[in-house]
Amino acid sequence: MSDINFNSIVISTRIRLARNFKKYPFVLRMSADNAKEIIKNVSDSILNANESFKNDFEFYGVNELKSKGGTLLEKHLISPEMLKEDREHAALISKNEDISIMINEEDHLRIQVIKSGYNLDEAYKTANLIDDLIEENSEYAFTEKYGYTTSCPTNMGTGMRASVMLHLPAICMAGKMNELIATVNRLGIAVRGIYGEGTEAKGHLFQFSNQITLGMSEEEILSKLRNIIEQIARQEVDIRYKLKSDKLTDKIYRSYGILKNSYLISYNEFMDLWSNVLLGCDMDILTVNRNELIGLISKCAPYNLLADSKQNLDAGKRDKLRSEILRQALK
Amino acid sequence: MSDINFNSIVISTRIRLARNFKKYPFVLRMSADNAKEIIKNVSDSILNANESFKNDFEFYGVNELKSKGGTLLEKHLISPEMLKEDREHAALISKNEDISIMINEEDHLRIQVIKSGYNLDEAYKTANLIDDLIEENSEYAFTEKYGYTTSCPTNMGTGMRASVMLHLPAICMAGKMNELIATVNRLGIAVRGIYGEGTEAKGHLFQFSNQITLGMSEEEILSKLRNIIEQIARQEVDIRYKLKSDKLTDKIYRSYGILKNSYLISYNEFMDLWSNVLLGCDMDILTVNRNELIGLISKCAPYNLLADSKQNLDAGKRDKLRSEILRQALK
DSSP: OTTOOGGGTEEEEEEEEEEOBTTSOOTTTOOHHHHHHHHHHHHHHHHTTOHHHHHHEEEEOHHHHHHHHHHHHHTTSSOGGGGOOSSOOEEEEETTSSEEEEESSSSSEEEEEEEESSOHHHHHHHHHHHHHHHHTTSOBOEETTTEEOOSSGGGTBTOEEEEEEEEOHHHHHTTOHHHHHHHHHHTTEEEEBTTBTTSOOOTTEEEEEESOOSSSOHHHHHHHHHHHHHHHHHHHHHHHHHHOSHHHHHHHHHHHHHHHHOSSOOHHHHHHHHHHHHHHHHTTSSOOOHHHHHHHHHHTSHHHHHHHHTSOOOHHHHHHHHHHHHHHHHO | OTTOOGGGTEEEEEEEEEEOBTTSOOTTTOOHHHHHHHHHHHHHHHHTTOHHHHHHEEEEOHHHHHHHHHHHHHTTSSOGGGGOOSSOOEEEEETTSSEEEEESSSSSEEEEEEEESSOHHHHHHHHHHHHHHHHHHSOBOEETTTEEOOSSGGGTBTOEEEEEEEEOHHHHHTTOHHHHHHHHHHTTEEEEBTTBTTSOOOTTEEEEEESOOSSSOHHHHHHHHHHHHHHHHHHHHHHHHHHOSHHHHHHHHHHHHHHHHOSSOOHHHHHHHHHHHHHHHHTTSSOOOHHHHHHHHHHTSHHHHHHHHTSOOOHHHHHHHHHHHHHHHHO
């Protein structure tokens, strides 16, 4: 079982570091001037760091966030917090969208690195690099005893949240997902649906992340998460193998047929069918361009549809446009 | 409305003539020797008529009917009556399967001509030709008062049953089919499902035929049927136009998607989806090879599947093979 392909279960990997600057009060207590200064300092650190960073990052101020926030949210490049209008926010986002630096979110600084597939080490390395760059110019709030201090105590210590998004259709079909969530919760791992906390799981996609940030080193957190993820992935592969049947193949084929041929499709139905098709692809039941398939999640999400079509669309028209995109992409 | 394309509503046309020979008792009372003689006489009339007929017709005796009867039945080339084992049957079937001459069915002779589309005149002309050929050698039972005498009184007179198979999805979707059946019944027109009397209507396909054969000439019967069929076709086209919507397009597209991509499909589900796709084709909602689509009805029917695969298949395997044929045919 050691030759398992984790990339067929793990859709993406995310590392997020929460940091605050020693010089300023926490976000909820800081002044508007503090907020602006922080935005300037962080932007300078990144954009003046070296020529390639300057070209690679895009700056999103309050206005840009207002107009493009929904799209960025659906791509997991910013958090819902960033769409609130109670303070001056900003974000620096790399062009290939794997790095997002949120300024004045819940903390002064949230560094987020997303990698496709199972890439905890690479994501952590990149986050660390950005972290060091910013620290060169502004000292972080840090104590020997508690590590990085954060606005919410649940992030104290490393300030790190490592999360992986897993595609677990077989565990779900076998009715074992609730049991799994309960088990990993007891081990200090949180489980969320595709759009973060509180949202319902769509497309059998689940984010697993460390709940505990204090009293463990970054390496310990990553190693513990890695162990649990790999166990879950093995369980998923195991059940996939047992579920193999003509009925499952039929379900997967039909899902693909509808995805390729609908004329109206809701995001929820799309996600259900999408999950079946990805399962079919990963079980070698059908042949599709896997990267393209994964890209469809954000392409077909409501805000992105609006952004791409540059029109205001009601739900019915969105469903029509979504079908159009799918027919084009999968033909 | 005079430019309506009847071929988009009428799938096929059938003329059937019932005849008995003066020289022999009716089928139920004839001897085994009578039966054999009749088979020989009819076969001789056709096969010795001219060289082209000889090459064009295939003879099916008792043994051939036993082994291939199911397939011929599904193709409407013989009637269920011909599968009974109570007497010596035979059939002469033209290679392109548009003419079928059943010997010792309910009557000594049943001449059947099937044409695709709306072709009452052509079908009647061909049936007449065969009729005349056979009559040259053996005198029919005929009286001045009652016309051709037949085993069952409902066929007396012309002995002609003219029927057309109509595809009426819109009338069905609008919930108007029962009303239509009641109306045409009152006008002396019988309505049956795709596989003859008593079978449930599959794929929104209905056979309309004259109930009355006595007291009217062949031309009067055809003209009356023609009038009614054309009214029904106009109603169907009218409702199709009114039903046009994104929802209907979606239904048609999805039906096509499933038909092209299933891995297991029952005949009933196939017929439902098939009907939607044909509707889509005839409403210019999607592009498919219409002849190929119509050919799928018999290709996908249970007996034909068995015949083509040359294996004994249970329902599950038939459903799998049917999907395979559909994926091949529609790709």
